[in-house]
Amino acid sequence: MIAKVFKSTDNSLLFALENLKEEIEKEFNSFDFLIFSVHSKYDYNDINYYIKKVFKNADYVAFNGIDSFVDNSIVEGVSCCVIKFVKDGKISTFFIEDISFDNSLKQTVDYLNENKEKLHIIIGSLGSNKVKIGEFIEKLSLKLNYQPVNNIIGGISSGIINDNEAIVYQYIDNRIIKNGFVILSFENVSYEIGISLGFKPYGITYEVKKADDYKIYSIDDGKKFSDVIKNFMEKIDNKDIRYLWYTPIYFLDETDGYVATIRTIKDVKEEYIEFFGPIKRHQKFKFSFGDSEILLEEDKRNALDLKEKMPYPELIFNFSCIARQYVLEDKQKEEIELYTSILNAHLFGFFTFGEIGPDKNFKKLKLYNETSLLLALEEK
Amino acid sequence: MREKIKIKILQALLEEVTKKYDDSITEKEKLLQKMFEMAVNDSLTGLYNRQYMQNYLLNLIKKAKRNKNEKFAVIFLDLDNFKSINDSFGHNKGDEILKEVANILKNSFRECDLVSRYGGDEFVIIVENPSFEVLDNLKSRLRNIIETEFKDFGISVSIGFSCFPKDISNVKDEEEIINKLLTIADNRMYENKKERKDKKLS
Known part of the structure; x- marks a missing residue:
């Protein structure tokens, strides 16, 4: 596989795409597939039109990424990953426009079960008010008929919020997918997945008493969780919720052998605390803490582990949470610099609104928060 | 920042x-x-239960073996006519009366004394270093309080007590000492009951 990543920050989407085309043509006579990350400052109605106008009949998938990773750069514009197979590699796509717990869940489960030999990169939206992507992923996970679940990875598109509408869509085949997802299925590739949490759990364990959807209402013997968090914020003496991203809650999934998932606080309400992922009753958690040094240390370990499993990857994908970037502060670039320097391959990725990947034991699929997922691949 | x-x-x-x-x-x-x-507690009255009382006695006996001056008394107290309360007024009333008797007993002894429910309408109190005059007075004092309190129900009490080491001679085994102390106090309580019954009849 020959893979390379390109970027343009031109304020006009058309010009940005034309810049990209010019750069790509310098290096590729032909290619098999294009993956675009497009900032949501560009009008989403234009994305399919301009890609088709500039790249004609090229096979592509595009998605909103508030910032994307192009090798060592963080790009606020349009970026493109170009893939050309030289052996037997192939890419196909599958998409669902509106997720639901009936038809679309069944279609997706059937597709994944029928294609268990392939590697699937899933790029999703947040879902709808009725069905959120996190719950969909969890239900999907329970219906997969194979183990280990080590072939699905991805992230939730990220974008700016206009009039309560988060522009976090996917674009394929002249369609704008607002409440669904796209799956890129790779055939004849070897791959390895690495998961980097980084945050360290502290103290004693709490139990979720009442939860619904992405919200926690009460903990332990019925104590309001919002009181705990409000008290916490008073002590910090700052009402900016983003400061709580340094101390996300760390779920301990004991039934899966102490596999952890982090949940980041989205909103503090009088009656509940809202997170960026599903919460279930009786789940146990601790508070955690992380800063750039701790996170980068874990990233390094993750990349070195991956390097041991796959010494010469041809392309790396990175799905890293936007809240994690806040905690990395001015060292955001160091995360991708670490990955590219250790794995020595081109890197493509974006800041996500949630990461999709297997748990550490490869038993289930999870929607992660504040996590950095790494995928290394090479053509067979 | x-x-x-x-x-x-x-x-x-x-x-x-x-x-x-x-x-x-x-x-x-x-x-x-x-x-x-x-x-350790009796669930109805909140007094110590029989098991705890027996462990407490065992510790007292062990202590007494080390300290030859150690003395204590085991008081056995039984409610007279209690069965008729259960039969006539029901078990709830019976339980209520047992709780009230327990309170009276708790308030009638020192904090350092141990008041326990032995079972049914029987109570055992252990008093350390007692004065025997006090014990004798106690019989009539407790009887007066309980008879007055439960006048409408015709309840009275029979009391007997045994004393350590006075009532125990040549017995070394601690379990045996406990049994003997309880048996003597129980027998004396029955004698007391019988005496009072005979007195009433005569």
Whole structure:
């Protein structure tokens, strides 16, 4: 596989795409597939039109990424990953426009079960008010008929919020997918997945008493969780919720052998605390803490582990949470610099609104928060 | 700016964790206390149960073996005519009366004395270093209080007591001493009951 990543920050989407085309043509006579990350400052109605106008009949998938990773750069514009197979590699796509717990869940489960030999990169939206992507992923996970679940990875598109509408869509085949997802299925590739949490759990364990959807209402013997968090914020003496991203809650999934998932606080309400992922009753958690040094240390370990499993990857994908970037502060670039320097391959990725990947034991699929997922691949 | 906030976050985290530990310790202590109470208390009256009373006696005997001056009395108290209360007024009324008697007994002895429910309408009280005059007075005092309190129900009490080491001679085994002390006090309580019955009839 020959893979390379390109970027343009031109304020006009058309010009940005034309810049990209010019750069790509310098290096590729032909290619098999294009993956675009497009900032949501560009009008989403234009994305399919301009890609088709500039790249004609090229096979592509595009998605909103508030910032994307192009090798060592963080790009606020349009970026493109170009893939050309030289052996037997192939890419196909599958998409669902509106997720639901009936038809679309069944279609997706059937597709994944029928294609268990392939590697699937899933790029999703947040879902709808009725069905959120996190719950969909969890239900999907329970219906997969194979183990280990080590072939699905991805992230939730990220974008700016206009009039309560988060522009976090996917674009394929002249369609704008607002409440669904796209799956890129790779055939004849070897791959390895690495998961980097980084945050360290502290103290004693709490139990979720009442939860619904992405919200926690009460903990332990019925104590309001919002009181705990409000008290916490008073002590910090700052009402900016983003400061709580340094101390996300760390779920301990004991039934899966102490596999952890982090949940980041989205909103503090009088009656509940809202997170960026599903919460279930009786789940146990601790508070955690992380800063750039701790996170980068874990990233390094993750990349070195991956390097041991796959010494010469041809392309790396990175799905890293936007809240994690806040905690990395001015060292955001160091995360991708670490990955590219250790794995020595081109890197493509974006800041996500949630990461999709297997748990550490490869038993289930999870929607992660504040996590950095790494995928290394090479053509067979 | 962020460094200061991060320090505050860590401090708040530490405070929350410490508070949670404190809460957890308090909860565990409460649970242990509750478990201890359930193990040693009679669930109806809240007095110590028979098992605890016997362990307490055992410890007193061991103590007395080390300290030859140690003396104590075992008082056996039985409610007269209690069965007729259950038969006539029902078990709820009977339970109510047992609870009231338990309160009277608790208030009639020193904090250092042990008041227990032996079973049914029988109570055993252990009094350390008693004055025998006091014990003699106690019989009539307790009878007066209970007879007055439950006048409408015709309840009275029979009391007997045994004394350590006075009533125990040549018995070395601690379990045997306990049995003997209880048996003597029980027998004396029955004698007392019989005497009072005979007195009434004559």
